[in-house]
Amino acid sequence: MKIKDTGQGIQIYDFNSVESFKIARKLEEDGINFYSKLLGSMKDSRVREVLLYLLGEEKEHLKIFEEMLRHEDPEALDEREGEIVDSMDTGVFAFPKDEEVASDFDKTLQLGIALEKRSLAFYLEVVKYTESEEGKDALKKIIAEEKRHWEELKNLTQ
Numbered sequence: 001m002k003i004k005d006t007g008q009g010i011q012i013y014d015f016n017s018v019e020s021f022k023i024a025r026k027l028e029e030d031g032i033n034f035y036s037k038l039l040g041s042m043k044d045s046r047v048r049e050v051l052l053y054l055l056g057e058e059k060e061h062l063k064i065f066e067e068m069l070r071h072e073d074p075e076a077l078d079e080r081e082g083e084i085v086d087s088m089d090t091g092v093f094a095f096p097k098d099e100e101v102a103s104d105f106d107k108t109l110q111l112g113i114a115l116e117k118r119s120l121a122f123y124l125e126v127v128k129y130t131e132s133e134e135g136k137d138a139l140k141k142i143i144a145e146e147k148r149h150w151e152e153l154k155n156l157t158q
Contacts, residue, residue, distance in 0.1 A: 017068075017072050017129075017130055017131060017132065017135055018069065018072050018073045018076055020126045020129070020130065021065050021068045021069045021072060021076075021135075022069065022076065023122075023126075024061075024065045024122070024123070024126065025062060025065040025066060025069065027119055027122065028058050028059075028061045028062040028065060029062060031054075031058040031061075031115070031119070032055060032058045032059060032062065034115070035051050035054050035055040035058060036055060038051055038108065039051045039052065039055065042108070046156070047108055047109075050109075050112070050152070050153070050156065053152075054112070054149060057145060057149060061142050061145070064138050064141075064142060065138075067138075068134070068135055068138055071132075071134065071135075072132070072135070106157065109153055109156050109157050110157070112149075112153045113150060113153045113154055113157075116146055116149045116150040116153060117150055119146055120143065120146040120147060120150060123139055123142055123143050123146060124143060126139060127139040127140060127143065
């Protein structure tokens, strides 16, 4: 699988469903780590509530992608060691270097909006090339949830 961020969107080519589910699993694991780290530094109860919700959703998405992997290739779940996808930086959930972001409600919301948007772009591309109906249905569900996350975060900025 090859992934390219053109600045206008994400391009994906030369991949199969197992590879895409592995990358999606990595995205969700990165999201779990990101929201967990952010949650640890948040004092604002409004931000903590949103982060807890997003963290729970990322965990549910991870379960879905692991089930999709299990369905497509049962051995794929056990083949983690040496997986290139596990060592790649997706660039989606990069933890902020600016200490201020971790304690500022508005900056945290803006960061969350950008992260959800990038995840959504990836899943919208992957669903186009997913052959199994079960996989498409699961991706469509996750896409709807990612859109809702994005909208909920945008609504908090108003």
